[in-house]
Amino acid sequence: MSETKASPVLHLNGPVLLQQLRELGEIGADPVAGGRTRVALTDAEKAGRDQVVAWMRELDLDVQIDRIGNIFGTLPPAQKDASGETPRPLMMGSHIDTVVNAGALDGCYGVLGGLAVVRAFRDAGIVPSRPITVAAFTNEEGARFHPDMMGSLVHAGGLPLDDALDAIGTDGARLGDELVRIGYAGEMTPGTLVPHEYLELHIEQGPILEAEGLEIGVVENLQGISWQQITVQGNANHAGTTPTRLRHDAGYVAAATVAELRRIAIESGTTLATVGTFQVEPGVINVIPRKAVFTVDMRDPDEQRLASSEARLCAFLAKIAEEEGVRISTERFARFSPVVFNAELTDVIEASVKRRGLAYKRMTSGAGHDAQMIARIAPAAMIFVPSRGGVSHNPREHTDDDQLVRGAEVLLDVVAQRLGVNQ
Numbered sequence: 001m002s003e004t005k006a007s008p009v010l011h012l013n014g015p016v017l018l019q020q021l022r023e024l025g026e027i028g029a030d031p032v033a034g035g036r037t038r039v040a041l042t043d044a045e046k047a048g049r050d051q052v053v054a055w056m057r058e059l060d061l062d063v064q065i066d067r068i069g070n071i072f073g074t075l076p077p078a079q080k081d082a083s084g085e086t087p088r089p090l091m092m093g094s095h096i097d098t099v100v101n102a103g104a105l106d107g108c109y110g111v112l113g114g115l116a117v118v119r120a121f122r123d124a125g126i127v128p129s130r131p132i133t134v135a136a137f138t139n140e141e142g143a144r145f146h147p148d149m150m151g152s153l154v155h156a157g158g159l160p161l162d163d164a165l166d167a168i169g170t171d172g173a174r175l176g177d178e179l180v181r182i183g184y185a186g187e188m189t190p191g192t193l194v195p196h197e198y199l200e201l202h203i204e205q206g207p208i209l210e211a212e213g214l215e216i217g218v219v220e221n222l223q224g225i226s227w228q229q230i231t232v233q234g235n236a237n238h239a240g241t242t243p244t245r246l247r248h249d250a251g252y253v254a255a256a257t258v259a260e261l262r263r264i265a266i267e268s269g270t271t272l273a274t275v276g277t278f279q280v281e282p283g284v285i286n287v288i289p290r291k292a293v294f295t296v297d298m299r300d301p302d303e304q305r306l307a308s309s310e311a312r313l314c315a316f317l318a319k320i321a322e323e324e325g326v327r328i329s330t331e332r333f334a335r336f337s338p339v340v341f342n343a344e345l346t347d348v349i350e351a352s353v354k355r356r357g358l359a360y361k362r363m364t365s366g367a368g369h370d371a372q373m374i375a376r377i378a379p380a381a382m383i384f385v386p387s388r389g390g391v392s393h394n395p396r397e398h399t400d401d402d403q404l405v406r407g408a409e410v411l412l413d414v415v416a417q418r419l420g421v422n423q
Helices: 014-026 043-058 108-124 150-155 161-165 175-182 250-268 303-324 343-355 370-374 401-418
Strands: 062-065 071-075 090-095 132-137 197-203 216-222 224-233 272-274 278-281 291-300 327-336 360-365 380-385
Touching: 014 043, 014 108, 014 401, 043 062, 043 071, 043 108, 043 132, 043 175, 071 108, 090 108, 090 370, 090 401, 108 132, 108 197, 108 401, 132 150, 150 161, 150 370, 161 175, 197 370, 197 401, 216 343, 216 401, 224 250, 224 303, 250 272, 250 278, 250 291, 250 303, 291 303, 303 327, 343 360, 343 380, 343 401, 360 380, 370 380, 380 401
Parallel strands: 090 132, 090 197, 197 380, 216 360
Antiparallel strands: 062 071, 071 132, 216 380, 224 291, 224 327, 272 291, 278 291
């Protein structure tokens, strides 16, 4: 009597995932400060890209790079569809660029978690019914080039390629030139690989999951984001001889705007407002500032409330400019509307979490992610794992190893279900 051969089983290799997170985290590491800096398209980020591509090739993936430098590693399907065409891929991904002096997980976890899912298919010898693609998108952080989430935005058709290539960095470099310099100016047209569905695994970067003793966040929606730079032009004068009523103090106007932003945030109930950079000139203790330049980051999960907060700020700037006799100009860096993720994918994630008996909640993402851009062209959803203390963009960024593996196992469950693979 012949024995029935057991069906292959998908199993996530947690130790490899954790080891790769550690190895990628060493690229750009600062042994003194304890973090790492892999700002987009620098030599350190090139080294990170090279390592990710090497890991993709170890899994025998088809590696493609588009003209904005997005990296795609694809596990091909068992066969073409009925029309003879290759089905659209199920895509996972995130980014590997960082802010200055960052943690090791932001973005990298989504890319390497995607590779862990592909590795599970390779180890089990299972050929998927449609392609599985892992993406590493360019310049998600926006620390060097504006806007942030640039690679996924270009991929989704929300920013012309030429505009992105002509972006000038904080160091004066042109983005397109830097892509050529580091060897990642690909030939593929952005948007060629349109996902069938997109999943992004990420650390929460906030305190909610840990504070509530939860293991997984099922992300339902994502806040809208408004970035702008405000310049106040006043008059420099002697700090001891100029009466207050005769001053045109750019520093005061900027500080008053910061205070008004806090009032807007409190009174709206949901809007978040942050002044992340602030400079005054000439920067001398006994000279009234002639110029102030600062950035404003406003976020809200509701489009009308975000627009209302922006309008309130605009009205305040016009009023205080007239009162103080200064000139105020604004430059828009980015404006993204709130995103509601695909309900079917969100339900599938929730079902997987329930089957595993994990404590979870449906939640809003406070940070921006590549998923919000890909949601413009394909069903998308996100999975969060806890961040210790809610800390991110910081060397102290941390998620326990078992939590990282657990999140990747949920991602594998969802991918397997969407591809009809028995678990």
